[in-house]
Amino acid sequence: MGQATQDICVGVSMALTILSIICVALRLYTRIFIVQNAGKDDYAMVFALLFTVAYLVAIFILRDNGMGFSGKVLELEQMLHQIQATLAIEIVYYLIINAIKISILFFYLRIAAQKRFEYLCKGTIYFLVTFGVVCVILPLHRMWDLTGQVQGHCINTTAFFYTTSAINIIADIWILLLPITTLLKVQRPRREKFALVIIFSLGTFSCIASIVRLYSVGIYTESRDPFFDSVPINVWSMVEINVGILCACIPATKALFSKAQRHRTQNGSYQYHSRERSVMKSHGHGSGKSNSNDNGHEDAAEGPTGTVIRSELYELKDVESGDHQQFGTRKQEDGGGAWRVSDSDLDEQRLVWPESRV
Template structure:
C-alpha cells in the first residue's frame, strides 16, 4: 500500500483541506484585527496626542513581524502543505517545511518579545517609585536577553544544521533536545505574561476611581488574561506536535494558536492608547500627562517625576475604565471628567496689587456705575 493511500485511511477525506481552510481564515482574521488596532494606535499617538513614544515604535516593529509571521504561515500551508500528513508530502516539501519552520520560530519568538516589551514601556511611563521603574527595566532586559539566547540557539539546534531536515539519517552530527528547549521557552513566555499582569497591581489600585471604572479595568486586564490563556492553549498544541508520530499534520494547531496569541497580545497592548479617539477631554489629559512626564524626566526631581507618573497613571486608569464602560464624547461621564480636569488645572495668577483690574474699551462702555 502506498503512503498516500495509507494517509487517506488515517484521515477522513477532505479533513486535511478543511483544517487548512480554518487555519487560513483564523490567521488572516486575527492579523487584520491586530493591524487595525496598531493603525488606530499610531493615528491616535501621532496625529491626535502628537506624542510617539518608544512603546509605539516597538509595537510597530512587532506589527511588521506579525505580518511577516502570517505570510510565513500562509506559505507553509499553501505551498508546503502544512497540516497534511507527512506521508502525503514529497521529500522536497518536507525538507522545505522544516527549513521554513526554523524561520517561523525565530519570527514568532521575536514578535512576542516585542509585544511584551511595549507593554512594559507603557508601565515605565507610569513609574512613580524607583522600585517599580527597576522592575520594569529589569523585565525588559530579561526579555531581550532571552530573545538573544533564542536567536543563537535555534540555528544551532543541530550541528551541522542540515541534520535537522535529514530524513534519511545519513548526515553525521548531533542535535540538542529540541522538545525540552521549546518547552522551556514557551513556559518562560507564559510566566512573563503572568508577571506583566501582576506588576502594576499596586499602582492601579492606588488610584481612586469610581467603582464602575474599576470593574471596567478588570475587564481590560481580563483581556490580558485571555492572551495568557492563548499561550497556555498554544503550549498544549506544542506538546501534541512535539510528541506526534506525524508532526507535519499536528504542527498546524500550534502555529494557528501562535498567530492568535500574537494578535491578541497586540490588541491588549493597544487598548489603553485608544481612548483619545473618543473624547476631546481625554486628548487634553493625555497631552498634559505626557508633557509633565517629559519635563519631570529632564528635571530629575523626585516630586516632579512622581507627579508625572501619577498623572500618567490616572490618565491610563480613566482610559481603561471609560473605554470599556462605553463612555463617549458628549456623555455624562465625559462631561464629569472634563469638569474634573478643569478642577485639576492650577488657579489663575492673581494681579500684583489688590486693586480692581482696569477695563478696556469696549468693556468699559458697558460697565454699570
C-alpha cells in the first residue's frame, strides 16, 4: 500500500506542477509581450512557482526515504530525512500560499478604482506578510532532532497546523469576496458582468482544496504513525497550491485569447486624475452637440432635456512608473454615479467613481 500511495502523491504533484508552469509561462508571455505591462502580481506568482517546484523536489526526497510506509519498517536515517524534508515543506508551503494570495491582491490593485478597496488590499498584503513570517518556526533544526539535545522548544504542532490552516481558509474567503462590490458597480452588459464574476470566482476551487486539506491535517497531526499517514496532507497541499496558481493566472491571460484585447492600450495599471471640470445645463431636446474648451477638449455634451452633464479632462497615472498621460474627457450625468470615459482606446471604457478621484 505504501508504494501505491507514493505513486499517487508523486503523480498528482508532477501533473499539477507542470500545469502551473505552463499557466505561469502563458501569464508572463501575455504580460511581457502582449500587453507589455508586467507588475508585482506577476513577480509574486513567479516566486510562488519557484517554491512550488522546490516542494515537488521535497516530494521526491520523501518518496526516496519511504513516504507512505510505516515507521516500523523505516531506518533511522530515512526517518531523519523525512522529518527534514517535512520541515522544508512546511516553510515552503507557507511561502507559496501567501505569495499566491499576495499576487492576487496586487492584481486587485491594478483595477482598484476606490481608495477604500485599495486600502483593504494593501492591509491584507501586510497581514499576509506578517502571517508568513510567524509561520516559520525557530530554531529550525529542533524539529529533526531525535536525541533531544538541541536547546529550545517549538509550539504545539497540532494547534499550529489547525490554526494556520483555519486562518488560511478565512483569508481565501476574504480575498474571494473582496472585489465583489467593485464588480457589481461596473457598468457593463449583464453578460459581461456575469463573466467577470465567474472569472473572479475561480478562487472558490482553491478554497475547497484548503478545506479538504484541513481534514488531511487532522489525519497527519493525530496519527500514531505520521510516516505512514504523510501522503494525504502532501497530496492536498499540492492540489491547493497548484489550483491556486491556476485560478490566479487565468484572469491575467485574458489578452492572450482575445484578439481585440491585444490591440488595446496597457491601461490596467493606470489611475485617473482630474484636471478641470465644466458644468452645463442643456435646454430643449438633446442635439448631440458638444462644446469645446480652449484646449480643444470636449467640456460638455448636450443630453436629454433638463439634464446636467459634467465633463472634465482626465489623465492616467502609471502606478508602476508614476508617469502621466493626458487622454481626453470623461462625463458624468447629474446625480452622481460613474464617470464614463469618452476615449474609445481605453479598455472597455473603464469606469471610475467620483469618490475614487485623487
